[in-house]
Amino acid sequence: MPSRRTVLAATAGVTAGLAVGTSANALGSDDKRLRAIVSRMTLEEKVGQLFMMRVYGHSATDPDQADIDANLKEIGVRTAAELIGKYRVGGIIYFTWTHNTRDPRQIAELSNGIQRASLEQPRGLPVLIATDQEHGAVCRIGRPATLFPGAMALGAGGSRADARTVGRVSGAELRAMGVRQDYSPDADVNVNPANPIIGVRSFGAGPDAVGALVAAEVQGYQEAGVAATAKHFPGHGDTAVDSHTGFPVITHSRELWEKLDAVPFRAAIEAGIDSVMTAHIQFPALDGSGDPATLSHPVLTGILRDELGYDGVVVTDSLGMEGVRTKYGDDRVPVLALKAGVDQLLNPPTLDIAWNAVLKAVQDGELTESRLDESILRILRLKSRLGLLDRPYVNTKDVGRVVGAAKHLAAADRIAEHTTTLLVNEGGLLPLSPRTHAKVLVVGADPDSPSGTTGPPTGVLAAALTGLGFTASALSTGTAPSATTVDKAVAAAREADAVVVGTYNVTAGSGQQQLVERLVATGRPVVAVAVRNPYDVAQLPSVRACLAAYSWTDVELRAAARVIAGKVAPRGRLPVPVQRADDPAQVLYPIGHGLTY
Numbered sequence: 001m002p003s004r005r006t007v008l009a010a011t012a013g014v015t016a017g018l019a020v021g022t023s024a025n026a027l028g029s030d031d032k033r034l035r036a037i038v039s040r041m042t043l044e045e046k047v048g049q050l051f052m053m054r055v056y057g058h059s060a061t062d063p064d065q066a067d068i069d070a071n072l073k074e075i076g077v078r079t080a081a082e083l084i085g086k087y088r089v090g091g092i093i094y095f096t097w098t099h100n101t102r103d104p105r106q107i108a109e110l111s112n113g114i115q116r117a118s119l120e121q122p123r124g125l126p127v128l129i130a131t132d133q134e135h136g137a138v139c140r141i142g143r144p145a146t147l148f149p150g151a152m153a154l155g156a157g158g159s160r161a162d163a164r165t166v167g168r169v170s171g172a173e174l175r176a177m178g179v180r181q182d183y184s185p186d187a188d189v190n191v192n193p194a195n196p197i198i199g200v201r202s203f204g205a206g207p208d209a210v211g212a213l214v215a216a217e218v219q220g221y222q223e224a225g226v227a228a229t230a231k232h233f234p235g236h237g238d239t240a241v242d243s244h245t246g247f248p249v250i251t252h253s254r255e256l257w258e259k260l261d262a263v264p265f266r267a268a269i270e271a272g273i274d275s276v277m278t279a280h281i282q283f284p285a286l287d288g289s290g291d292p293a294t295l296s297h298p299v300l301t302g303i304l305r306d307e308l309g310y311d312g313v314v315v316t317d318s319l320g321m322e323g324v325r326t327k328y329g330d331d332r333v334p335v336l337a338l339k340a341g342v343d344q345l346l347n348p349p350t351l352d353i354a355w356n357a358v359l360k361a362v363q364d365g366e367l368t369e370s371r372l373d374e375s376i377l378r379i380l381r382l383k384s385r386l387g388l389l390d391r392p393y394v395n396t397k398d399v400g401r402v403v404g405a406a407k408h409l410a411a412a413d414r415i416a417e418h419t420t421t422l423l424v425n426e427g428g429l430l431p432l433s434p435r436t437h438a439k440v441l442v443v444g445a446d447p448d449s450p451s452g453t454t455g456p457p458t459g460v461l462a463a464a465l466t467g468l469g470f471t472a473s474a475l476s477t478g479t480a481p482s483a484t485t486v487d488k489a490v491a492a493a494r495e496a497d498a499v500v501v502g503t504y505n506v507t508a509g510s511g512q513q514q515l516v517e518r519l520v521a522t523g524r525p526v527v528a529v530a531v532r533n534p535y536d537v538a539q540l541p542s543v544r545a546c547l548a549a550y551s552w553t554d555v556e557l558r559a560a561a562r563v564i565a566g567k568v569a570p571r572g573r574l575p576v577p578v579q580r581a582d583d584p585a586q587v588l589y590p591i592g593h594g595l596t597y
Contacts, residue, residue, distance in 0.1 A: 029382075033379045041123060043369060047359050049379060051351065052130060053083065054095060055098065056071050059111075062079075081113070084419075087351060091130060092345060093132075093347060094131040098398050100140075101131075104144065115178070115392040116393075123560075125383070126589070128383055130180070130182065131181075133184060135148040136153060137532065138150070146403070146404055146408040148166045149167070149412075150550060155203035155213060157571070160572060161216070167219065173404070174224075175224055175225050176399050176403055180386045181227040182373060183229045185214050185217040187214045187264035188261075189206075189328065191205050200551060203392070211268075214230060214267055219272075226386070227274035230277070232264070232278065232317055233278055235262070243322070243323030243324075246323065247281075248323065252283070262434035266422075276292040276310060278300065286299050294324050295328070295339075299340070299341065315346055319333055335357055335361045335367060336413060344375075353596060355535060415573065419559065420570050421594045422547055422548060422549070422595040423548055427544060431565055432564055432565060433566070437525065439499040440462075440498050441496035442458045442501075445478060447479060448458045456476055460552075475511075481514075484537060485511075490519060490521075501519060503540070506530075506536040516540050516542070517526060523587075529548075531556075531557070535578055535589070537589070541581075548572065571594075
């Protein structure tokens with residue numbers, strides 16, 4: 001790899017050592033050097049610096065053949081190194097499905113390979129490598145990395161110290177693998193139980209509580225030397241449409257936005273947030289044009305920049321999502337995003353179309369080169385703050401010592417014990433005891449597991465309960481059990497002393513609801529564990545005990561098992577209200593509800 005001197009020369013003598021999390025304004029003394037870098041870049045290099053792009057493969061230069069084929073089909077290059085050489089992209093985003101994240105050492109080596117490929121280019125600059133490591137339901141890097149409870153679970157715990165620990169530990173592990181930007185935390189206030197895309201990714205429904213936890217997690221990430229990202233501005237919490245597949249509309253008034261959606265973003269900015277991600281939503285009270293917020297000058301420049309005073313990096317949500325492609329073609333979206341005030345263009349569906357569209361817009365005068373320079377300077381400030389311009393490489397020998405360290409895993413288990421929420425416990429059914437409920441059947445939904453979990457939720461719960469002295473067996477019934485599957489589960493339940501049923505987004509009249517009702521009818525004690533949204537309890541009026549785990553990752557399910565067994569007392573409190581199923585205007589369980597023993 002290039003020597004430290006080579007890196008310094010490539011970056012025109014820019015030095016690091018600036019405190020991570022330092023505000024952009026505090027970097028004025030370094031701006032002269034950064035502007036010198038920008039002045040020597042060609043127009044093509046400037047265009048490339050604006051893009052944060054996916055690429056397939058576990059290696060920058062030698063990916064598997066299937067990944068080469070995918071790269072050729074989608075991007076027109078064979079490898080990450082070729083992507084950098086052709087388009088000079090300023091950032092690369094890691095996904096599980098692009099096979100970037102096999103294991104921590106491989107990730108670190110991929111990161112080093114990407115940096116090497118970029119720094120070997122004329123006027124080469126380090127690449128900003130990013131991922132979505134939200135924890136809980138969205139996690140791109142799995143075991144043996146430390147996996148923490150997700151945002152809504154942390155909201156149930158209510159501890160700023162825990163949120164800060166999550167950011168600090170997760171940030172340290174990401175940095176050890178060469179990932180310097182995390183698209184987390186989610187700053188959306190989830191006030192719509194039907195929200196199909198945010199839900200448990202939000203800390204909750206109370207704007208002040210969400211803002212406090214967002215700020216704490218931001219501080220933790222940035223203390224670890226990783227750029228945190230508050231998303232999805234101006235607020236995606238009150239939608240019933242998934243912006244991946246549709247174009248949501250937020251009907252909040254400007255006054256409600258100020259009191260609700262804006263609060264966590266203001267808190268993030270006050271905490272020194274390094275980047276803010278846009279939402280592909282229409283928000284008529286903020287911009288009546290019908291454009292998505294990602295392409296809205298009134299939203300991104302008028303509100304985020306001018307009113308909220310944010311001068312850091314603004315990154316789009318993925319440009320491959322339907323919410324940003326409904327009104328304009330893929331050649332117009334990146335240009336309009338830059339005109340709106342965006343700095344980073346994330347993962348366009350076809351890079352060649354997007355890259356050439358920006359280039360042509362400058363050549364035709366629709367965009368000025370000075371406008372590009374503004375965004376590139378913000379990106380370079382961020383790279384400088386993160387130490388990338390001086391120390392782009394990671395020491396792969398450190399990965400095993402940092403990622404999944406025993407003290408990190410212990411912190412995850414400890415924090416998870418603060419989050420499990422006991423919603424119902426009629427007659428003191430919980431905790432169960434191996435003396436009176438020795439044989440436990442674990443049934444229920446087994447959704448696709450987040451990256452790195454050891455298995456389906458039923459198996460993880462059964463194994464955890466067995467380790468606590470029960471004899472537990474697992475039977476997966478799926479998220480839409482058939483009548484035959486329900487009959488099988490009921491027959492197995494009659495042979496057990498107690499039943500634990502995992503639920504996943506239960507709806508009225510669904511197979512999951514019928515399963516629970518039939519299990520209760522056996523007369524066996526039934527404990528429901530909502531493994532995603534806590535709203536499931538409203539659809540389960542007959543259960544005598546119900547827990548909210550907020551996700552189906554190992555750490556949260558193990559904590560739920562310890563609560564069921566009485567090894568720890570439930571401490572979580574609902575961070576969202578649960579409405580009645582038969583009358584959604586009425587609250588069944590308010591924010592703050594939670595039982596203990």
